[in-house]
Amino acid sequence: MNLEEIGEFGLIKKVKPLCFIRKKNIIKGIGDDCAVYEIDKENAALLTTDMLVENVHFLRNKITPYDLGYKTMAVNLSDISSMGGRPSDAFLSIAIPGDITVEYLEELYEGMMFLGMKYNVNILGGDTTSSKTGLVLNIALTGVIGKDNILYRGSAQSGDKIYVNGYLGESAAGLDILLKDIDLNYKLKSHLIKCHNMPEVYIDEGIFLSESGLVNACIDLSDGISSDLLHICEESTCGAVIYEDKLPVSKELQEYTKSTGKNPEEIILSGGEDYKLLFTVKKDYSGQLEKDYFEKFGQKIICVGEIIEGDQIILKQKNGKERNIKPTGWDHFSSGT
Amino acid sequence: MNLEEIGEFGLIKKVKPLCFIRKKNIIKGIGDDCAVYEIDKENAALLTTDMLVENVHFLRNKITPYDLGYKTMAVNLSDISSMGGRPSDAFLSIAIPGDITVEYLEELYEGMMFLGMKYNVNILGGDTTSSKTGLVLNIALTGVIGKDNILYRGSAQSGDKIYVNGYLGESAAGLDILLKDIDLNYKLKSHLIKCHNMPEVYIDEGIFLSESGLVNACIDLSDGISSDLLHICEESTCGAVIYEDKLPVSKELQEYTKSTGKNPEEIILSGGEDYKLLFTVKKDYSGQLEKDYFEKFGQKIICVGEIIEGDQIILKQKNGKERNIKPTGWDHFSSGT
Numbered sequence: 001m002n003l004e005e006i007g008e009f010g011l012i013k014k015v016k017p018l019c020f021i022r023k024k025n026i027i028k029g030i031g032d033d034c035a036v037y038e039i040d041k042e043n044a045a046l047l048t049t050d051m052l053v054e055n056v057h058f059l060r061n062k063i064t065p066y067d068l069g070y071k072t073m074a075v076n077l078s079d080i081s082s083m084g085g086r087p088s089d090a091f092l093s094i095a096i097p098g099d100i101t102v103e104y105l106e107e108l109y110e111g112m113m114f115l116g117m118k119y120n121v122n123i124l125g126g127d128t129t130s131s132k133t134g135l136v137l138n139i140a141l142t143g144v145i146g147k148d149n150i151l152y153r154g155s156a157q158s159g160d161k162i163y164v165n166g167y168l169g170e171s172a173a174g175l176d177i178l179l180k181d182i183d184l185n186y187k188l189k190s191h192l193i194k195c196h197n198m199p200e201v202y203i204d205e206g207i208f209l210s211e212s213g214l215v216n217a218c219i220d221l222s223d224g225i226s227s228d229l230l231h232i233c234e235e236s237t238c239g240a241v242i243y244e245d246k247l248p249v250s251k252e253l254q255e256y257t258k259s260t261g262k263n264p265e266e267i268i269l270s271g272g273e274d275y276k277l278l279f280t281v282k283k284d285y286s287g288q289l290e291k292d293y294f295e296k297f298g299q300k301i302i303c304v305g306e307i308i309e310g311d312q313i314i315l316k317q318k319n320g321k322e323r324n325i326k327p328t329g330w331d332h333f334s335s336g337t
Numbered sequence: 338m339n340l341e342e343i344g345e346f347g348l349i350k351k352v353k354p355l356c357f358i359r360k361k362n363i364i365k366g367i368g369d370d371c372a373v374y375e376i377d378k379e380n381a382a383l384l385t386t387d388m389l390v391e392n393v394h395f396l397r398n399k400i401t402p403y404d405l406g407y408k409t410m411a412v413n414l415s416d417i418s419s420m421g422g423r424p425s426d427a428f429l430s431i432a433i434p435g436d437i438t439v440e441y442l443e444e445l446y447e448g449m450m451f452l453g454m455k456y457n458v459n460i461l462g463g464d465t466t467s468s469k470t471g472l473v474l475n476i477a478l479t480g481v482i483g484k485d486n487i488l489y490r491g492s493a494q495s496g497d498k499i500y501v502n503g504y505l506g507e508s509a510a511g512l513d514i515l516l517k518d519i520d521l522n523y524k525l526k527s528h529l530i531k532c533h534n535m536p537e538v539y540i541d542e543g544i545f546l547s548e549s550g551l552v553n554a555c556i557d558l559s560d561g562i563s564s565d566l567l568h569i570c571e572e573s574t575c576g577a578v579i580y581e582d583k584l585p586v587s588k589e590l591q592e593y594t595k596s597t598g599k600n601p602e603e604i605i606l607s608g609g610e611d612y613k614l615l616f617t618v619k620k621d622y623s624g625q626l627e628k629d630y631f632e633k634f635g636q637k638i639i640c641v642g643e644i645i646e647g648d649q650i651i652l653k654q655k656n657g658k659e660r661n662i663k664p665t666g667w668d669h670f671s672s673g674t
Contacts, residue, residue, distance in 0.1 A: 001439040008465050011439065015446045015460075026426070026461065035426065035461040039376065049462065049477050051430040055469040089363075089372065093388040093430075093475045102338040102348065109352045124363065124372040125386065128345050132392040133470035138430045140386050140477030 031235065032153050033079040033220060034143065044150060046143035048079035054097075054134030062178045065104045067197040068137070069111030075222070076141040077119065077201045078275040082220035084151040084210020085143035087203060089124040090116060093138040095131035119203055149210040151218035151279070154235030160216050160280035162229070162240060162305040165205055165293075167250035168221065169264060170195035172271025176260070184259055191252050199275040208296055209279060214289045218279040224270045225304075226325045228278055229313060239310040242269075242325065244317045248302045269315070269325060280307050368572065369490050370416040370557060371480065381487060383480035385416035391434075391471030399515045402441045404534040405474070406448030412559070413478040414456065414538045415612040419557035421488040421547020422480035424540060426461040427453060430475040432468035456540055486547040488555035488616070491572030497553050497617035499566070499577060499642040502542055502630075504587035505558065506601060507532035509608025513597070521596055528589050536612040545633055546616055551626045555616040561607045562641075563662045565615055566650060576647035579606075579662065581654045585639045606652070606662060617644050 003011065016030050027044055028036040034046040052072050054060055063071070073090065080087045092112070096105070109123075116123065121141070174196030176182065177189055184192075209215045217236055219228050225242065233240055249264045257264045281289050286303060293301050308314075313325045340348065353367050364381055365373040371383040389409050391397055400408070410427065417424045429449070433442070446460075453460065458478070511533030513519065514526055521529075546552045554573055556565050562579065570577055586601045594601045618626050623640060630638050645651075650662045 003433065003435075003437065003439055003442070006439060011442060011465060014439065015443065026459070029459060029461045030463075035428065037426070037461075045382075047426075047428060047462065047477070047479070049428045049430050049464050049475070051432055051464045051466055051473070051475065053432045053466055053468050053473065056432070056467050089374070089384075091372065091384060091386045091477055093386050093477075095388055095390045095393070095473060096340065098340075100340065102340055102343060102351065105340070105348065106352070122363070122366060124366045124374075125384065126367075127386050127388045127475070128348060129388055129390055130393055131390050131471075134468075136388070136390065136432060136473050138386070138388065138464070138475040140384070140428055140430075140475075142384070 033082045046085045049140040051138040065107035066111035069108035072137045073112045073115040076139045078220040080143040081206030085145035088142040091140040092126035095136040097131045156217035156236035156280040156307045158309045159283040160307040161286040163301045166276045169268035171273040173256045214285040221274040226269045239308045239312045242305040246304045370419045383422045386477040388475040402444035403448035406445035409474045410449045410452040413476045415557040417480040418543030422482035425479040428477040429463035432473040434468045493554035493573035493617040493644045495646045496620040497644040498623040500638045503613045506605035508610040510593045551622040558611040563606045576645045576649040579642040583641045
């Protein structure tokens with residue numbers, strides 16, 4: 001069977017029963033952004049791992065080694081933030097092709113550690129090997145969290161408001177600019193490319209959400225709303241409504257779509273690698289959380305929809321019509337059929 | 338600067354200062370087979386990660402997916418065993434080229450979990466991605482150990498006897514047979530190839546050694562004695578003597594060297610991927626440990642040398658002469674100059 005036929009998540013479903021021997025201290029195995037296991041009465045450990053492969057996740061001539069190091073750390077930190085955790089230590093495995101210099105690697109480590117140090121994350125170990133083909137980077141990242149505060153994908157409740165914590169679609173626009181060498185004004189181009197190559201990380205925001213007691217479910221937006229919301233809905237056995245007119249379009253994304261003739265909301269729904277947080281808030285407390293979050297971070301969280309019963313994900317379009325959203329986010333294997 | 342000029346361990350030395358922010362609960366960072374950090378008063382957590390890259394660590398047409406899965410788990414378990422620990426959970430990152438089928442992956446997971454289940458190791462999570470080139474497998478593996486029992490590389494003492502727990506060089510012979518399609522009798526060939534593709538794992542043996550209180554330092558033999566003993570000597574600030582006539586040559590390795598005109602001891606010194614344990618034993622207790630180990634496992638441990646003062650690693654040859662052993666084990670980058 002060709003992998004395209006079942007896709008990445010089909011494969012995970014297929015091998016999951018093979019992988020899981022339940023042990024006493026395991027709180028969550030496969031199926032969330034991190035695995036979770038008990039440390040003591042109050043605390044749990046988190047572990048996540050993410051791999052970046054040359055020509056799949058990045059093109060070496062489109063990202064500086066510093067930014068690539070930064071991004072490798074960022075995508076892993078993002079998984080910790082989506083559970084509401086605090087990161088601890090990183091373990092880097094790196095496969096290095098023959099044409100990469102020591103200076104390239106030093107810059108890469110510097111970018112990685114710039115972000116690591118911000119969150120007091122060590123690189124505590126790893127594996128260094130050569131590669132006959134592309135550069136491959138894998139980080140395994142540990143974290144800690146209070147056992148009562150863990151944010152899962154599977155805890156959304158019907159009636160919850162769905163929030164994101166920033167503009168979306170800018171990373172996908174940045175990628176498009178990089179791949180097609182689209183000519184836009186320098187400032188706009190730099191901003192969108194930076195969104196793609198050096199995504200923000202929301203550790204403090206994730207901890208705040210987890211400690212608020214008002215958030216039911218959370219995931220980081222790595223594959224686009226349509227894919228990532230589907231994970232929440234599948235794990236929580238619920239549906240969702242998204243309001244097209246509420247999707248947060250930055251003025252930079254608007255400017256880019258004007259120049260390229262694209263639809264900003266389509267980019268937001270299917271565009272990957274925003275690494276913002278997508279979370280659901282208990283229905284009567286969304287106003288309070290909006291206020292508290294703004295007071296703490298000086299940034300708004302944006303309500304984009306609502307959790308409903310059933311298993312449909314419905315987009316209420318600006319034209320008043322409704323349509324079912326089929327996930328159109330990034331799947332590494334699926335042929336999209 | 339070209340990476341060849343400084344080699345894998347040169348690179349690690351270069352980036353190590355950049356990577357390490359000491360935290361209270363970290364017992365050991367970069368520089369051993371696993372990172373070690375405190376869990377509670379009695380216990381420490383271990384974490385190791387190892388990456389297998391197609392055409393560097395394996396050729397897809399020379400190993401079955403089942404064996405490849407087994408080996409990916411084995412090399413990581415080996416790092417836990419060399420610290421004396423008990424493995425807990427595995428996290429698999431896998432980059433999959435387009436020509437790999439679902440059936441291939443199922444076999445690979447089966448091989449991995451065959452060995453995982455033997456030691457009650459879950460695959461608790463990971464990352465699944467596509468690859469434009471080769472298959473890449475990375476496991477991050479956690480473990481636990483009593484804080485007083487941890488076996489480090491850096492605790493060898495002058496006067497310690499140096500031991501290994503089995504025949505060496507067979508994996509290197511197996512690799513040679515695979516690469517050159519050497520024609521030998523079926524049984525011999527199968528045995529040596531199996532040593533390369535499906536190395537034994539010594540978790541119980543590592544725990545036994547760590548709990549014996551008689552072992553000072555330990556490492557797993559991934560790069561050949563000359564390289565791995567150098568790690569022990571460098572970290573312990575000591576030298577070593579190896580007796581050529583004590584190196585354990587199996588009858589299969591002897592038969593292979595007879596057919597190929599090679600020197601078995603040379604293969605043992607420089608050949609990688611044996612994944613046996615190399616450990617140093619307090620000088621007055623080696624007889625006792627030999628006896629206890631044999632009683633427990635029905636297998637002999639073999640004394641191959643002695644830790645000495647200084648920083649030289651000397652081979653006492655069969656002809657009575659001495660020579661310094663320059664590491665000739667596997668370095669992924671070094672040009673060997």
